[in-house]
Amino acid sequence: MKIDKLPSIFLSALPVLEILEQAGYEAYFVGGAIRDLLLKRPIHDIDIATSAYPEEVKKLFPKTIDTGIKHGTVTVLHHGESYEITTFRTESGYQDFRRPDKVTFVRSLAEDLKRRDFTINALAMNTSGDIIDLFDGLSDLHKHLIKAVGNPLERFHEDALRMMRAVRFMSQLGFKLEKQTAIALKELHPLLAKISVERIRDEFVKMGLGNDSRRAFAVFLNTHLSEEVPNFAGKKNLLAVYPNLKFNPDLETSLWSVIAILLKIPNRQIANFMRSWKNSNLMTNKVEKIITLFDVISAHVPTDFELFEAGEETLMNTIDIARILGQPISSEILVNRYRALPIKKAADLAVDGRFLINLGIKPGPELGNLLLTIKKAVVAGELENSPEAIAAFLNVE
Ligand SMILES: Nc1ccn([C@@H]2O[C@H](COP(=O)(O)OP(=O)(O)OP(=O)(O)O)[C@@H](O)[C@H]2O)c(=O)n1
Numbered sequence: 001m002k003i004d005k006l007p008s009i010f011l012s013a014l015p016v017l018e019i020l021e022q023a024g025y026e027a028y029f030v031g032g033a034i035r036d037l038l039l040k041r042p043i044h045d046i047d048i049a050t051s052a053y054p055e056e057v058k059k060l061f062p063k064t065i066d067t068g069i070k071h072g073t074v075t076v077l078h079h080g081e082s083y084e085i086t087t088f089r090t091e092s093g094y095q096d097f098r099r100p101d102k103v104t105f106v107r108s109l110a111e112d113l114k115r116r117d118f119t120i121n122a123l124a125m126n127t128s129g130d131i132i133d134l135f136d137g138l139s140d141l142h143k144h145l146i147k148a149v150g151n152p153l154e155r156f157h158e159d160a161l162r163m164m165r166a167v168r169f170m171s172q173l174g175f176k177l178e179k180q181t182a183i184a185l186k187e188l189h190p191l192l193a194k195i196s197v198e199r200i201r202d203e204f205v206k207m208g209l210g211n212d213s214r215r216a217f218a219v220f221l222n223t224h225l226s227e228e229v230p231n232f233a234g235k236k237n238l239l240a241v242y243p244n245l246k247f248n249p250d251l252e253t254s255l256w257s258v259i260a261i262l263l264k265i266p267n268r269q270i271a272n273f274m275r276s277w278k279n280s281n282l283m284t285n286k287v288e289k290i291i292t293l294f295d296v297i298s299a300h301v302p303t304d305f306e307l308f309e310a311g312e313e314t315l316m317n318t319i320d321i322a323r324i325l326g327q328p329i330s331s332e333i334l335v336n337r338y339r340a341l342p343i344k345k346a347a348d349l350a351v352d353g354r355f356l357i358n359l360g361i362k363p364g365p366e367l368g369n370l371l372l373t374i375k376k377a378v379v380a381g382e383l384e385n386s387p388e389a390i391a392a393f394l395n396v397e
């Protein structure tokens with residue numbers, strides 16, 4: 001198979017491959033970029049594989065960065081773009097199921113491709129646009145199959161994260177899992193426990209935000225991969241709701257909020273849960289606020305002040321998770337009520353602590369209480385949001 005019209009992202013990288021070829025080496029586009037090109041999906045980065053050793057690559061290009069030199073990866077800067085160039089390699093001895101103990105550079109593309117994870121990721125393309133397909137990746141692309149290259153047990157032993165990648169690609173691409181690959185996942189799921197939480201989380205989020213995440217999640221559960229990730233062990237019955245959600249989440253905040261709700265994590269435990277997945281403080285705070293508002297909305301009609309305290313982003317996110325969970329809420333009414341509030345966030349208040357101090361009020365808890373009273377009165381529309389009106393209000397108090 002030959003690609004006649006290469007997209008511009010490949011055309012700008014062509015000179016890099018040509019420089020390698022002119023020096024007598026082989027060079028190919030490899031990995032996800034070829035898969036996404038053939039699937040007509042957006043291409044985000046281009047990986048190049050070459051027979052040249054890292055030191056040889058560095059001699060050919062004036063500007064390079066040693067990104068992963070031990071593993072054979074050099075980043076080349078060319079005409080303002082950067083490209084990762086990796087020497088053909090095989091990896092032997094994966095004692096810890098994560099990173100190879102030893103990378104052996106090889107001079108043959110075939111040796112390199114046969115240690116890649118899935119057939120659809122083991123395609124290469126040369127400078128003429130010819131697709132090199134040594135493992136029937138093209139046929140699996142047509143059949144919508146995620147199938148390990150060669151023996152799936154070996155591929156997953158080499159890098160257990162590949163098991164998460166399998167369900168992640170199912171979700172992103174809407175593909176099915178090939179039978180032997182699925183059997184290997186079921187058998188080797190305990191190996192996932194060896195992988196760092198950060199790497200698992202990144203794949204989990206990609207799975208959760210993929211177009212087909214509910215179907216991929218069902219496979220994540222029934223292959224028992226879910227037993228190996230933070231706080232999911234023994235919770236299959238709760239998580240089994242996920243495949244039946246009304247919609248797939250498309251915001252990361254919604255994904256985590258929905259998961260925390262399905263797991264029935266008490267509010268005060270949300271931060272621990274989020275930290276166990278090594279989520280950022282920002283993400284943790286957002287999810288805590290969403291779940292707080294969700295609980296409020298599920299219990300009663302929120303007051304204006306509760307809407308004000310939640311803020312616009314939290315309100316929109318909460319409406320989003322109610323939609324995903326299929327929980328009927330009067331979102332339009334809530335949004336209209338929020339939009340009608342005299343002030344939308346604390347920073348909109350016309351006065352601050354300093355203003356009160358200047359009026360002779362002593363710093364301390366009293367001052368905090370007074371500010372809260374002012375805020376409540378302004379949000380309720382009982383007090384105009386201006387320094388003059390607030391000063392007058394304080395004199396009356
Ligand atoms: N655990 C892994 C990770 C990557 N690869 C190989 O390295 C390529 C590039 O890896 P990466 O960029 O992580 O994944 P992509 O397949 O490119 O997917 P994405 O679109 O997420 O970048 C993959 O296509 C695959 O050939 C692999 O064999 N095993």
Ligand SMILES: [Mg+2]
Pocket residue numbers: 031032033045
């Ligand atoms: Mg990639």
